[in-house]
Amino acid sequence: MSFCRILSVLLFLSLGNQGFSQIKSKVTGQVLDVVKSEPLVGANVYWEGQVSTGTITDIDGNFTLEAMTFPSKLVISYLGYEKSIRVIQAKEAEKPIKFYLKPEELSLQEVIIQERRPDEQVKNLEIGKASVPIETIKNIPALFGEVDLFRSLQLLPGVQTAGEGTTGLFVRGGSADQNLVQLDGAPVYNASHFFGVFSVFNPDALKKVDLYKGNMPSQFGGRASSLIDVSLREGGKDQIHGEGGIGTISSRLSIDGPLFGKNSSFILSARRTYADVFLKLSSDPNLNNNKLNFYDLSGKFSFVIGEKDKLSISTYQGSDLLGLDNQFALGWSNWVSAVNWNRVSSESSFFDMQAYHSRYSYKVDFEDRDNGFEWTNSLSESGVKAAWTKVIKEPTTVNWGVHSQVYHFAPTDLIPAPDSPISPINTRSVQGILNNLFVGLAHDFSPKVSTEAGLRWGLFNQLGSGMQYFYPNDLPEPNQDPTDSLAFGNLESMKFYQGLEPRIAFRYLINPEFSVKLAYNRNFQYVQIASNSSAGLPIDRWILAGNYTPPIRSDQVSLGLFKNFQSNRWEVSLEGYYKDLDNVIDLRNGAQVLFTDRVETELLTGRGWAYGLEFLLRKNTGKTTGWLAYTWSRAWRQIDGISRNQPYNPRFDRPHDVTLVLNHEFSPSWTAGLTMVYTTGQAVSFPVGSYVVDNQTVPLYSDFRNQNRFPAYHRMDASVTWKNADKGRKWRGSWNFGVYNLYGRKNPFAYEFRTIFNDDINFSLSDGEIFSARPGVVMTYLFTFLPSLTYNFQF
Structure with missing residues (x-):
């Protein structure tokens, strides 16, 4: 019996030690797409039979899960992918585990909108945030077949456009320069090609885009209205992949794959138009000598350094050129670079560091013997940002950090041709530095009540060298000389x-499918644009905060109701907001801001406010997906010296905005997309009369600004896509045929008030004898029925 007892004890200890050795407090891993090795965000991870205690993957596809007694079955699921069930052994769980999910071919079209948790909009704290999956953007009918990020964002509630053929965004009553557009954390100062017809982002190179128009986290700031956060995707780590397209006016190509083995990857992307190639084929000498093109190049290099560190280097370079018959040329370009270092210090502590540089420049050449000139200008921003995140306890997360930004706005140089009577112009450069400290706290008081609070402190200095002018009664006037001036040395604080x-x-959280959210947000903006154009031009002048141009202050209150139906198949939301703006600028009538060191004499400063309701109904899964959005909103400005000091609407005030976006899968090979848009016409000032000066009829305008409107804008776009079924082929191709403005609506782009001769709006004084003359209005429109054909491919 004694031997049996001893044997029993030894057997018990052996089994007991084995059981204890198989228990690990945490299991970590990463979920990836098997084709591209890209992380899957929001994948469900849980032990078999214990869904309620599971977790989801983060932005890098990583997860941490409480361990079980091994061996145990781990379940990984993600919408549109085959479920993975894997038996985890104790030894396997000692290190991070990688899981590769395979896409379900028959369900790919169902994930057009669903690249996030099905109940995310109800359960998260975010209000006024919209995330548009890249696959959704690629399936929206596009102008010239050119898929565009900004044009897709215009289809969301609360986002207005400047008009036909432009990508300028006006978010909740803010002007276009009140949007911070950043690529992997680096700002992009002119995010458009072709004078705003296209944005600078090639969708093939993008991972995701987030639009913050309401509550903005404390780590972001610098603009009064919104943040458009664009991220480049990482390359796959298994083999070389590629995708691209050949379209009506441009072609694109992206290649990605491993760089130096499994711990590093790259992606390179290029796009170029060939409109200038078609111009050279014209027999008209007025056309074949013209140049019209743009290109962009982007790349990202990612490195995994050990188990805790990750480094990425991102870069973008893009350029536009418009040349007219070798006499006039306008070109502009962006160069953006960013380095990001991410460190996972522990399971509950994270560190992110970022350094970036962004430069924008333009050049105007006018080749003329008598009046020729060359005009150049550039601006740049460099910055460093460090952020720490700490999960104190499961319901409490704290983040804090610092962000330093240096601005350099170069002089405007106008150099006349040797024999030109034009005088040279050289304005002063302007510098500034902005240091920000931020802290944020997120806490769940209970399963129903959650809060997020943050504080950002900005300290801005305008720096010399420079000159500060003083005016009578401290009021700058364009026709009044300064009474005194004060010179500042290099890097000396001016303001x-x-x-x-x-x-x-x-x-x-009222119930698992219904929530109410409330948010308050304050932002300061220390740079803004002084421009006569609401759509945005390459030569727009950026203004740093200074003695007579204080920073914009924006206060916004948002309230939203969020509801999901039918197991998250449907989403509906209703958001209301009120925004108060102070120190917004506008130009005096007839202002000239491009070639002056005393730009404050051309500007007027005042207040603004905006309010609105945004409704969104979205269908996430099924054969038919898409959304219906309606926005009712108003935007106002009140600035002494404009509109007799009375409130007026800026041009982008459009009270009613309706959009419908649909995508339907007929079969694995055939899909179709439809977009419908209706919006109130933009606010404008039409002449109230005319008068004659030197035998020329000149329009007379009212003292009140923007009291008239263009007709309502509306159009319908449609597209059909055919693709080969994916049956293991290395090369996968698809054809997309689209029609922009399906029923040929002539939406006005501009109106010209002038004298019409012989009842012919195209009649020129050199065309012959004049029989009649009358005042008239000529409408210009850009696009009617516009078909396109694009071939897309992957390999």
């Missing part, structure tokens, strides 16, 4: 501003 930017948001 200092500081401001606290509190942010707070609440979410109350």
